[in-house]
Amino acid sequence: MVDRRTVIKSLFIASGLACLAPFFPMGKFLTPESQTSFPRQKVGNIEDIPVGGQLFVVYPKTGDPAKDTDPFRQFVIIRLSENELYAYSRVCIHLWCLVDYKNDKNLIECPCHGSQYDPKSGFAVAGPASKQPNRYLPILKIEVDENGDIYAIGIEGEIGYGR
Amino acid sequence: MEGKNKEKKFIDDVREAIDWTVKRLERTILFGIRFVIPNRIVSPHGFLGMLTFITFIILGVTGALLMFYYRPTLTQAYDTVKMINDEVDFGVVIRNIHYHASNLMIFLAIYHLFYQLFSSRYKIRNEVIWVTGVILGTLTIIEAYIGYDLILNERAVLAINIGAALTYSTPVIGPILADVVIGSGFNDLIIRIYTLHVLIFPMIMILLFTLHFPRNLVFDPGMVGILVGGLFVTSALYPVPIGLKYQPTQPLHITVPEWYINPLYALLRTGIDKFVAGVLLPALFIFMFMIVPFVDRSKGMKLRDRPVALGIGISGIIQSIVTTVWGFYVDPDELKGFNERLEIDPILFFGVLVLINVVSFGGAYLYSKYSKPSRPVRTSPAKISIDDNLLNSIVIAMVIVEVFVIGLSLIKYLMGDLQFGMLATGLSLIIFGFISYAVRLASGR
Numbered sequence: 384m385v386d387r388r389t390v391i392k393s394l395f396i397a398s399g400l401a402c403l404a405p406f407f408p409m410g411k412f413l414t415p416e417s418q419t420s421f422p423r424q425k426v427g428n429i430e431d432i433p434v435g436g437q438l439f440v441v442y443p444k445t446g447d448p449a450k451d452t453d454p455f456r457q458f459v460i461i462r463l464s465e466n467e468l469y470a471y472s473r474v475c476i477h478l479w480c481l482v483d484y485k486n487d488k489n490l491i492e493c494p495c496h497g498s499q500y501d502p503k504s505g506f507a508v509a510g511p512a513s514k515q516p517n518r519y520l521p522i523l524k525i526e527v528d529e530n531g532d533i534y535a536i537g538i539e540g541e542i543g544y545g546r
Numbered sequence: 547m548e549g550k551n552k553e554k555k556f557i558d559d560v561r562e563a564i565d566w567t568v569k570r571l572e573r574t575i576l577f578g579i580r581f582v583i584p585n586r587i588v589s590p591h592g593f594l595g596m597l598t599f600i601t602f603i604i605l606g607v608t609g610a611l612l613m614f615y616y617r618p619t620l621t622q623a624y625d626t627v628k629m630i631n632d633e634v635d636f637g638v639v640i641r642n643i644h645y646h647a648s649n650l651m652i653f654l655a656i657y658h659l660f661y662q663l664f665s666s667r668y669k670i671r672n673e674v675i676w677v678t679g680v681i682l683g684t685l686t687i688i689e690a691y692i693g694y695d696l697i698l699n700e701r702a703v704l705a706i707n708i709g710a711a712l713t714y715s716t717p718v719i720g721p722i723l724a725d726v727v728i729g730s731g732f733n734d735l736i737i738r739i740y741t742l743h744v745l746i747f748p749m750i751m752i753l754l755f756t757l758h759f760p761r762n763l764v765f766d767p768g769m770v771g772i773l774v775g776g777l778f779v780t781s782a783l784y785p786v787p788i789g790l791k792y793q794p795t796q797p798l799h800i801t802v803p804e805w806y807i808n809p810l811y812a813l814l815r816t817g818i819d820k821f822v823a824g825v826l827l828p829a830l831f832i833f834m835f836m837i838v839p840f841v842d843r844s845k846g847m848k849l850r851d852r853p854v855a856l857g858i859g860i861s862g863i864i865q866s867i868v869t870t871v872w873g874f875y876v877d878p879d880e881l882k883g884f885n886e887r888l889e890i891d892p893i894l895f896f897g898v899l900v901l902i903n904v905v906s907f908g909g910a911y912l913y914s915k916y917s918k919p920s921r922p923v924r925t926s927p928a929k930i931s932i933d934d935n936l937l938n939s940i941v942i943a944m945v946i947v948e949v950f951v952i953g954l955s956l957i958k959y960l961m962g963d964l965q966f967g968m969l970a971t972g973l974s975l976i977i978f979g980f981i982s983y984a985v986r987l988a989s990g991r
Contacts, residue, residue, distance in 0.1 A: 413726040418734070449621050454794040455731030474794075479707055481794045495797040511885045516715075516820070543707075543728065544714050 421537040429531040432462040437484040439473070442523060442535040455542045457481055458523040459491070460533065461502050468533070470523035471505045472542045477512040479543060482520070491520070517544050580762050587986055591665075593764035594658035595679075599755070600770055601651040604777070608644040609744060616696070618740035620732040623698040624791045631788050639968055642781035648690045650777060652806045655683045656866075659835065663859045666847045668839040678758040680836045682751060687806050689747045692739050694804055698732075699789030701801045706735070708803075708814065708824070715820040768982030771975045778972025782965050800876055800887065808873030809866060815873075816892035831865070834858055853907075853914035861906035865899060937988045941981060948977040 426440040438460045441451045450456065457473040461484045471491065473481040480495035484502060491500035498510030505520035507513040521540030527533050571577055590597065615634055617626045630637035659679065662668060668676035695702045695709070713724045727742075728735045790799070803811050813823040835858065842855040849856050872895070877887040932940075955970030 414722075414729075418730045419725070449619050450731075450733050453620055453731040453733050457794075478798050479703065479794060480796075480798070494795060514885050541714060541724075542731070543710055 421535075423526075423534050423536050425532055426458075426525070426535045427460065427533045429462070429468070429527055429533060432460060432468075434462055434464060435486045437461045439483075440470075440523075440535070442538075454479060454481060458535070459483060460523070460525065461491070463502060468525060468527065469502055469505070470525045470535070471500075472521040472523065472538070472540070474521075474542050475512055476507065476515050476517065476520065476544060477510070515544075517541075578761070579759065581765050582762060583765055583767065585986060587983055588764070588766065590766070590769050591661050593766060593769070594654055594661055595758075596763055596765060597769065597773055598651055598654040598658055599759075600773065601647050601654060602751070604647045604774065605644060605651060606748065608640050608647065611640050612644060613744060618696065618737045620698070620736060623696060623736055627697050628788055636964065638785065638964055639781065642785055642968075643777055645786040646777050646780045646784075648693060649805075650773075652683075652686055652690055655686050659683060660859060660863060663835075663838060663855060663862075664849065666842075666852060666855065668842075669847065672760075673839040675758055675760060676839050677836055678754050680832060682754050682758055684832055685747060685751055685754070689743060689751070690804070691807055692743045692747070695739055696736070696743060697789065698736065698792050700792055700798050701789050701803070703792040704798060704801055705803050705807070708811070711820055712824040716825055717821070768979040768986070771979035771982065775972040775975030775977075775979065778968050778975065780972075782968035782972060785965070802874050802876065805870055805874075809869035810873075812869045812873035812890060812895070815888050815890040816895050817889065818892055831862075835862065850914045850917050853910045856913065857907035857910035860910060861903045864902045864906060868898065868902065932987070934988065937984060941984050941988065944977055944981045944984065948974050948981065951977060 422443055424442060424444060426442055426444075427438050432438045440458050440460060441456050442458050443456065445451055454474050455472075458470055459473050459482070460468055460470040462468055471482075473483070475482050475493040475495065475498055477493065477498050478495060480493050482491050482493045482498070482500065484490075485492045488499075489502060490508070491502050491505070492498070493510065493512065496511050498507055498512030500507050500512070500520055505522060507515065507518040507520075512518065519540060521538055521542045523535055524537040524539055525533050525535050612630060615626055615630050615637070617623065627641070630641055632638075662676070662679070691705065691709070695706050710724065710728060713720050713727065716723070727738050729738060789801075792798075802808065810824055810828055813827055814820065816823060838855055838858055842852050844851050846852065872890065877889075879887065951970050951974040955967050955974060958964075958967035958970060
């Protein structure tokens with residue numbers, strides 16, 4: 384038999400704990416919408432990129448030079464043929480140097496330790512990056528409209544996963 | 547005659563005023579802690595924790611000063627550290643003291659831990675003090691690690707890179723923590739770890755101090771003088787380099803981390819699963835120390851009565867040293883690739899660790915089983931017999947030398963020779979420490 388005192392006391396403790404509930408959603412402060420969601424932004428035009436060439440873009444672009452120079456906002460769009468576009472984060476999965484596309488080798492290459500990636504999948508095929516557990520360059524999701532304008536709409540994968 | 551009376555009266559007034567103040571201070575929390583200034587020469591082993599805390603205070607003061615100039619942004623972090631180092635007056639002094647004090651604090655904390663472990667201080671109702679101490683030591687290392695990330699030089703980014711990988715590889719809380727700390731890139735990361743370094747971690751540590759400090763604390767001005775003096779001398783002789791700025795388009799060189807996270811680096815280089823190597827095994831190592839008071843329930847205080855604690859202590863020391871040194875080793879063959887040079891053979895590495903544990907625990911067990919109980923030997927404290935007059939002359943001579951060294955230090959600062967000035971500042975503090983000991987020796991008679 385539970386006596387009245389215990390019931391009242393438990394109710395008091397429970398009501399106190401219940402007051403904590405509204406504070407949990409406030410954890411969102413630490414990972415705000417602006418950080419987890421991605422805007423649709425025009426990053427260039429398909430005519431800017433010659434076939435077999437590349438275009439470096441900043442996404443999401445803020446206009447603040449301190450933020451726009453962040454390596455984690457640097458992406459490369461590669462045009463392999465007339466209508467074949469691939470876009471990746473430039474942050475090498477090994478040690479966070481910025482990669483670029485080498486036309487003569489048909490590979491994405493890191494200038495630091497020579498990691499190489501397949502331009503069609505972003506998969507590391509050689510160098511230290513190929514020894515990582517996660518071997519894919521994060522993908523920049525893009526759309527091209529009828530005028531040839533390229534829009535970035537999001538990022539797939541974790542940039543700066545670390546080695 | 548009258549003058550003497552007057553003087554005495556003045557001193558009485560001062561005494562009364564002090565007495566009055568002390569009586570009021572007794573009403574505050576300050577007097578919950580008893581500070582003892584030893585009047586004899588005592589071994590610093592008894593107050594290593596106090597020395598660690600004093601180093602923490604030095605870090606707080608120098609760190610706060612660095613905050614006046616440092617800016618936690620991707621574009622400015624390295625440049626402002628460089629400016630502090632090269633342009634701000636005495637910036638190089640503050641930065642060097644801050645850096646060397648961080649190393650000293652970790653060293654003292656580890657020394658403190660092993661001393662308390664071997665002298666079985668975790669017994670006699672000190673379990674909470676012991677556990678909070680192990681937590682504080684861990685926080686100290688993480689705090690120091692975050693601190694050197696803030697410079698954003700190559701070494702910092704390599705360390706951030708490893709930290710990010712470990713965070714992401716931790717199941718469940720890892721990705722959430724990564725989102726909170728790294729945010730959307732370097733700009734979020736740098737200001738968040740800055741906040742952690744200058745505010746959140748120190749606050750947590752200060753709160754834990756209330757659960758770690760015993761009621762009686764020993765404050766030894768002589769030892770503090772030697773400690774701070776040592777920091778100045780080390781800073782003058784080994785100024786910390788600023789490193790190369792992190793630039794994402796330039797190759798990073800192989801840089802080993804700071805010594806206190808080298809064991810972790812060695813573990814990661816074996817190539818086994820990141821979470822196991824970088825989080826689970828270090829956590830297990832720390833846990834091994836945390837449970838010492840609960841696995842060692844023996845009544846005896848002597849080492850031979852406590853084989854488990856002895857085994858943990860010996861294996862802890864040897865493993866720390868071996869993994870730290872191993873973490874520093876990089877294959878010198880530059881023709882090999884980045885990864886090949888850093889690879890550590892996991893079978894060899896973990897084989898050695900297992901061997902160390904077997905030898906340590908086995909040795910401790912054999913020692914406790916077969917060593918004969920030694921008869922308690924009555925030792926009288928060592929007496930240093932120096933003639934009183936000689937001692938007085940030594941004190942006077944040291945004061946003269948100290949004044950000379952202080953003068954030298956001031957002149958060197960005025961001339962802009964900070965390195966020599968720091969050396970002299972350090973020496974004067976060390977001499978002060980020795981004066982304090984000599985005076986104690988004289989008054990102890």
